[in-house]
Structures are given as C-alpha cells and as structure tokens.
Amino acid sequence: MSIQSLIPKYVCDIAPYQGGKPISELAREFQLEESMIVKLASNENPLGMSPRAREVILKSIDEIYRYPDGNAFKLKNTVSLKFNLDADRLIFGNGSNDILELAARTFLKVGDEVIFSQHAFAVYSLVTQAMGAIGIKVPAHNFSHDLKKMFKAISSKTKMIFIANPNNPTGTLISKIELKSFLSKVPQDIIVVLDEAYDEYLDLENKSVSFSWLNQFPNLIISRTFSKAYGLAGLRLGFGASNPEIIHFMNRVRQPFNVNSLAQDAAVAALMDDEFVTESKILNNNGKKQLESAFNKLQLSFIPTFGNFISFKVEKASQVYEALLRSGIIIRPVTNYEMPDYLRVSIGLKEENERFIQALETII
Ligand SMILES: *Cc1c(COP(=O)(O)O)cnc(C)c1O
Numbered sequence: 001m002s003i004q005s006l007i008p009k010y011v012c013d014i015a016p017y018q019g020g021k022p023i024s025e026l027a028r029e030f031q032l033e034e035s036m037i038v039k040l041a042s043n044e045n046p047l048g049m050s051p052r053a054r055e056v057i058l059k060s061i062d063e064i065y066r067y068p069d070g071n072a073f074k075l076k077n078t079v080s081l082k083f084n085l086d087a088d089r090l091i092f093g094n095g096s097n098d099i100l101e102l103a104a105r106t107f108l109k110v111g112d113e114v115i116f117s118q119h120a121f122a123v124y125s126l127v128t129q130a131m132g133a134i135g136i137k138v139p140a141h142n143f144s145h146d147l148k149k150m151f152k153a154i155s156s157k158t159k160m161i162f163i164a165n166p167n168n169p170t171g172t173l174i175s176k177i178e179l180k181s182f183l184s185k186v187p188q189d190i191i192v193v194l195d196e197a198y199d200e201y202l203d204l205e206n207k208s209v210s211f212s213w214l215n216q217f218p219n220l221i222i223s224r225t226f227s228k229a230y231g232l233a234g235l236r237l238g239f240g241a242s243n244p245e246i247i248h249f250m251n252r253v254r255q256p257f258n259v260n261s262l263a264q265d266a267a268v269a270a271l272m273d274d275e276f277v278t279e280s281k282i283l284n285n286n287g288k289k290q291l292e293s294a295f296n297k298l299q300l301s302f303i304p305t306f307g308n309f310i311s312f313k314v315e316k317a318s319q320v321y322e323a324l325l326r327s328g329i330i331i332r333p334v335t336n337y338e339m340p341d342y343l344r345v346s347i348g349l350k351e352e353n354e355r356f357i358q359a360l361e362t363i364i
Contacts, residue, residue, distance in 0.1 A: 010110075010132040017122055021330050032328050038355050040346040041330045043168065043198075043309045045231035047283060047349075050276040053232065053266040060265040068261035075264045078271050079239060083211055088244040091251060092259045096197060096225035096238025101127045103160070103193050103221050103240070105253045108133040112159035117145040119170050119337050121195065124162035133159065143303050143311075144172035147182045154190065161186065164195040165208070169334045169344045171305025173202070176209060188219045191246075196222060197238075198307040200229030200277055201284055206306065211241060218243040226263075228308060229280050230270045235263040284308045287347035294357040298364065303342075311344045320363055327359040 004012060020041025027034045048054075072092045080087040093099040100123050108114065110132035116124040118140040128135045134157075138150045145163060154161075166173045179194075186192055199208045210222050221242040227233035237259060240250065270276070288305065295302045295312050302312035311334060314320050321333045321343055332344040345356060 008132060010129055014126060014129045015336070017126060018336055020332055021325070023330070026325060026328070026330055030326060030328075037328045037330065038348065038352045039330045040348045040352060040356055041332045041344075042233065043228055043307065043346045044233050045229060045280055045308075046287075046347070046352060047231060047276070047280055049231035049266070050270045050273040052269040052273045052276070053230075056265045056269040057262050060262055063261055066261070068257055068259060068264055070256045072259055072264050075259075075267050078268045082271050083241070085211055085214075085241055086244070089214060089241050089247060091240045091242075091247050091254065092264075093223075093238045093240065093254075094258045094260075095227060095236040096195065096223040096240075097123050098236075098258060099221075099223040099238050099240040100124065100162070100193060100195065101130075102250045102254055103191065103223075104128060104131050104133070106246075106250045107159055107191050111157065113155060113157040114160045114162065115150055115153050115158060116162040117150065117164075117167070119143055119167070119339060120145070120162065121164045121168050122336065124164075124193075128160075140170070142172075143170040145174055147174065147178055151182060151185060154186070158190050160191045160193060162193045162195065164197070166198045166202070166306035168197065168307060169309065169311050169332070169337050169339070169342075170303050171307045171309060171311060172303065173206060173306040176206075179210075180213065183213065183217050183220065186219070188217070191219050191221060192217070193221045193223065197225045197228055199224065201281055201308050202306060214241060214243060218245075221246060226267050226270060229277050230267070231276075231280070232263065232266055232270060235260070235266055237263040237267050283349070284347050287350065287353050290350065290353050291345065291347060291357070294353075294360075298361065300364075309344055309346045311339065311342045313341050314343060314364060315341075317341055317343050320360070323363045324356070324359055327363075329356050329359050331356070 023037045076087045104127035108131035112133040114128040114133050115136045125135045138153050223240050225238040300312050334344050
C-alpha cells in the first residue's frame with residue numbers, strides 16, 4: 001500500500017511554502033555566530049515588538065495553563081473600538097494566514113475557481129489547492145495586480161478572489177478608486193478577500209478605507225495582521241473583518257482555541273501603542289530611502305515599494321543569494337513567485353541595511 005494513493009491528488013500536488021531561512025539554520029550550515037547574522041527575509045519588524053506588548057506578555061505568562069478565551073472578547077472589543085467596526089464583524093486567526101485559510105475552508109469546494117494575481121502572496125494558491133479548488137493565476141501588469149484582467153477571468157465557477165494590497169513580494173499598491181470600482185463590478189456571490197498585511201506602512205493618502213466599504217459589499221473579507229508593523233510575527237495573530245453572516249460561518253470551521261492567550265493580551269497592548277507603529281513606519285521610510293539610493297548607485301533596478309521590503313533585480317540572483325548567505329545575510333529568493341531575476345530584501349535597521357549593502361557591493 002502506498003500512503004500517497006490515500007491522499008487526494010490536489011493535496012499531493014501542493015508545493016510546500018518556502019519561508020525565509022531561520023537564523024539558527026544558517027548558523028548551523030555555515031558555523032556562524034547567530035549574533036553576527038542579519039535576517040532580512042521575512043518582513044519582520046526590525047524594532048522587535050512594542051514594549052507595551054512585551055510588558056503584558058510577561059505579566060500574562062502565569063495564565064498559560066488555562067485555555068485562552070475562544071471568543072477573544074477583550075481583543076475583539078479593542079479592535080472594534082479602534083477601527084470603529086461592530087464586534088460581530090470580527091474574527092481572529094492564528095496569523096492572518098489562518099484567516100485566509102478559514103475563508104477558503106468556509107466557502108470552497110472541489111472544482112471551484114479562485115482568482116489571484118501572478119506574483120501574489122503564495123498562501124492564496126496554497127489554501128485554494130488544499131480545498132481541491134482551482135487557482136486561476138492572472139498575469140500581472142508591471143508586477144501589479146491587473147484588475148481588468150482579473151475581472152475578465154471571472155467565470156460561472158468563480159467562488160473567490162484574493163487581492164493583496166500592498167502586495168508581497170512586489171510591494172505594489174492598487175489605488176482605492178480602482179479597488180472600489182472593481183468591487184462594485186464583481187458579482188456579490190463571489191467572495192473577495194482583501195489582504196492588507198502592510199497597511200500600517202502606508203502614508204495617510206494611501207491608507208486603506210476598506211472597513212468603510214463592508215456595508216456596501218457583503219461579499220468582502222478584509223484581513224489584517226500583527227506580524228508586520230506590530231512586530232508580533234512569532235505569536236501568530238491576525239484578524240478578519242467582514243459581514244456578520246460570513247463571520248458566523250467562518251467561526252463554524254475555526255478551531256475553538258486558535259488564538260493563544262499571550263497573543264490576545266499582547267495584541268490589546270500593541271493596538272494601544274500607536275507610538276511604536278509610528279516609529280516603525282518612520283524607520284521603514286528611512287530604510288527604504290537608504291536601500292533605494294544604494295540600488296541606484298549599484299545600478300540595480302527595483303520595484304518601488306509600499307511595504308517594508310523591496311524586490312530588486314540582479315544578475316544571477318540565486319548565486320547572489322547564496323553568496324549573501326555565506327556573508328551571514330539572509331534575504332529571500334522569489335523564484336517561486338515567477339521572479340527568478342529578483343531578490344526580496346526586508347527593510348531593516350540602518351546598520352542591518354548597511355551590512356546588506358556592503359555585502360552586496362562586494363558580491364556583484
Ligand atoms: C506577511 C504577510 C501576511 C501575514 O501573515 P501572518 O500569518 O499574519 O503572519 C499576510 N499576507 C501577506 C501578503 C503577507 O506578506
């Protein structure tokens with residue numbers, strides 16, 4: 001008997017997610033000191049976490065023997081107040097990846113079609129495939145979502161559309177006007193999942209106003225994360241906002257205790273620490289300028305970014321990636337995003353960016 005014969009073909013066909021290489025792994029591979037390694041591979045917050053969140057985590061640690069609040073009451077109320085959303089429009093996830101997966105598990109069945117863009121976040125195709133649904137990958141336009149083509153890709157089988165705004169790994173942004181007009185055209189029996197993992201990094205003029213669209217578009221699910229600007233990637237926390245009926249059914253497939261108690265408590269504190277998010281954003285803007293001017297100096301082209309990372313073009317990208325690893329610098333290859341000539345670097349602390357730039361200069 002072969003185990004594989006027991007597994008649905010669509011599960012066998014899933015290509016594993018390739019994350020950023022962990023620091024400990026590189027240290028083992030090349031016998032490097034962990035403290036000497038710079039990781040700019042997973043769009044983490046180089047400032048770490050909000051000091052207020054840290055304080056709360058230390059205080060909450062003794063409660064770990066108890067199950068967490070399966071309804072995340074306190075966190076839900078905090079998010080509800082902060083974003084002016086009714087509590088019954090909210091659902092929390094073990095990372096926003098959990099929200100993306102819950103959306104897929106709630107709505108998709110074998111044979112449904114799911115539309116997403118070329119170069120879009122890898123998780124969309126993973127959760128689609130895991131349900132036996134069919135991913136329809138629409139060619140990008142200048143690395144950005146081509147909403148016109150995505151609209152044309154809609155068929156009678158289309159059940160869901162994923163949009164990342166800003167997108168990872170390209171850093172591109174769709175304007176609010178374009179996005180809203182797209183939503184107005186999409187039939188409301190198609191679920192649109194709008195992934196706003198990097199919204200905190202946007203300037204005021206570009207910041208999403210999608211929460212205010214929820215009334216008008218009952219088919220809209222918005223996802224947000226605490227992994228990026230809030231600096232809590234290791235705790236795993238994200239949330240979804242949608243119409244109460246969708247939330248109700250997503251809760252049916254949600255694991256009862258999917259969000260741990262430390263994450264819930266830390267997030268409440270992090271949400272109240274606007275200062276930390278502002279500081280993170282300023283650091284990111286400065287780091288962006290620093291990296292952009294280095295790329296210009298090295299005559300490397302890059303995709304202008306709205307996130308906390310930049311994808312840049314370089315000859316022999318995979319060799320450059322390997323050479324950077326040997327210098328103790330971890331960035332991210334994006335071959336699996338159909339961008340074999342590009343590498344993605346997360347924007348770090350000034351010194352981290354500098355080490356990356358210096359290493360890159362000696363390699364290329
Ligand atoms: C990083 C990222 C996320 C966040 O995932 P979590 O599960 O919340 O850590 C979601 N979407 C995109 C596009 C991302 O780049």
